Amino acid sequence: MLTRISAQPHDFYPGSLRNEQRRAESGPSRGPRHLHHAAVDHRTPIIYTIIPVDALRFATYSPDHDNIRPTLQLRTGNDKAPKMVRIAKALGLVILSVVVLILSLISYVSLRKDSLFSSNKYYPGGPRIMFHAGFRSQFAMNFLDPSFIPLTNALNEELQGKPYKWKFNRTAFHQQRKEIFSYINIPNNFSLIKNSVRVGQLMHFDYSSHKYVFSISNNFKSLLPDTSPILNKHYSTCAVVGNSGILTGSHCGPEIDHADFVFRCNFAPTEVYSKDVGKKTNLTTFNPSILERYYNNLLTIQDRNNFFLNLKKLEGAILWIPAFFLHTSATVTRTLVDFFVEHKGQLKVELAWPGNIMHDVNKYWKTKNLSPKRLSTGILMYTLASAMCDEIHLYGFWPFGWDPNTGKELPYHYYDKKGTKFTTKWQETHQLPSEFKLLYKLHREGVTKLSLTHCT
Known part of the structure; x- marks a missing residue:
């Protein structure tokens, strides 16, 4: 889930900043310990993060002596779970996010490059085959090199028997x-x-x-x-x-x-x-x-x-x-x-x-x-x-x-x-x-x- 979190104080938890100040004055929070703290500065208006829906159970401010530093606190599992397990879960989320991003990028590039073989006479699935054959082949094809695009367009025309005819220079x-x-x-x-x-x-x-x-x-x-x-x-x-x-x-x-x-x-x-x-x-x-x-x-x-x-x-x-x-x-x-x-x-x-x-x-x-x-x-x-x-x-x-x-x-x-x-x-x-x-x-x-x- 891609979650958009505004860095405005009143957006994190029901209640105003004044209520949070009262909580801060009354002593430290007795809530459960939390796995991850993502510091939010007022100068940082928006944070995007990928988290499961049930992980965003609450968000609050933590006092820091006389200054109130806005801190987003995410709860990701059982409070009694060992700390290392919770850290592993967080790392897993990060890795999963990166993998999804890479897969999306490769898929997008593959689709864009299908125009290389757009003729009915010639098979249009070359890039897709390489995608299924393995990521290394995809990158070996130099698909991410923009300068290769004009070259492949010329190659496509030649394979389709377009007017170009080779002549020795x-x-x-x-x-x-x-x-x-x-x-x-x-x-x-x-x-x-x-x-x-x-x-x-x-x-x-x-x-x-x-x-x-x-x-x-x-x-x-x-x-x-x-x-x-x-x-x-x-x-x-x-x-x-x-x-x-x-x-x-x-x-x-x-x-x-x-x-x-x-x-x-x-x-x-x-x-x-x-x-x-x-x-x-x-x-x-x-x-x-x-x-x-x-x-x-x-x-x-x-x-x-x-x-x-x-x-x-x-x-x-x-x-x-x-x-x-x-x-x-x-x-x-x-x-x-x-x-x-x-x-x-x-x-x-x-x-x-x-x-x-x-x-x-x-x-x-x-x-x-x-x-x-x-x-x-x-x-x-x-x-x-x-x-x-x-x-x-x-x-x-x-x-x-x-x-x-x-x-x-x-x-x-x-x-x-x-x-x-x-x-x-x-x-x-x-x-x-x-x-x-x-x-x-x-x-x-x-x-x-x-x-x-x-x-x-």
Whole structure:
């Protein structure tokens, strides 16, 4: 109950101020002890508080020597109840009030955002689905950021097939490439090469304390390329494929495979999902933690065989291994190095081991107001592609838990097991909605093409 209490003396209890003064002169009140005292000053005309109806049993003034200080006294339970129990009740009321306020705010924002998908052709319940899926998804959608509203309106028009049609802006693309190159020379920093390191050299990690180091071994150096794998390489059109669940049922496989060069992220599987994500892979990233997560650190013969067979499918592709991002990758990297040395000559995968490149990459994106704890692999691949490609198309870049075309719930990755719920663990390190917002802005400017609808 939302109760409005006027801070006028005669409003608190039947009787005038003069009667209260008489009570004060006659001695202290013999009424029951009270849980909560909310001081009311004459300069504070109105107090709003949320209390149960039966809690407002009486209100009176308490004398304070010669001065009468108006005090609102609320009775919330049995006089004989322990003090801690009554305090707990009061705290419970406060917490309940805050929860109700938050729920009301989320519900209101959800309803307001329904206009994002107002067409009959497209499902209008995306925001509601996110509301039921969990509050974190709601906030991940950046619903409370007013600057996102014009962007979603433009996105809504595009999803509905309104007059807007994407057109490549070659001038704007070359301008961005020039800006990126002013911060980092991508071909020269794409990978360490044999001549750039020495055995025993200590490497540091981009996202870890400077105290952590990795010593370059003979085996590690033997796996480095002689020259940068992308030096003097140039491609007309490139597809950068993220791993979002939006690719499920997209039928974008043939369109992706049609690109001259295909970037993929984190060794994502393609075989079972080729209809939606394509088969072609020219480069895939491989975070060393993948070895831990999916291949049990190669501890069994079966794990090693599975890893070997999956690498065989990448014949001719570049395996881009960011071993120097986090110190937690050090042990796994050594396991990976031993495996590649053991199978040298048996795999036709071109290895690339980037050094400490993230400082410069982060500096560039910071100029675009993007400064997360760590950039996502997807936007990092877009950065690399800008050095090799004349035109870039993005697929699977949608960090939200529902499909903008159908309104159905989506998994975080297209390859997640059926029934897997959308996760927002990435919020600890990434700013995926902010990245999406920036990429969609580039899409509208014709710098890159961002595919969100199903491919024909």
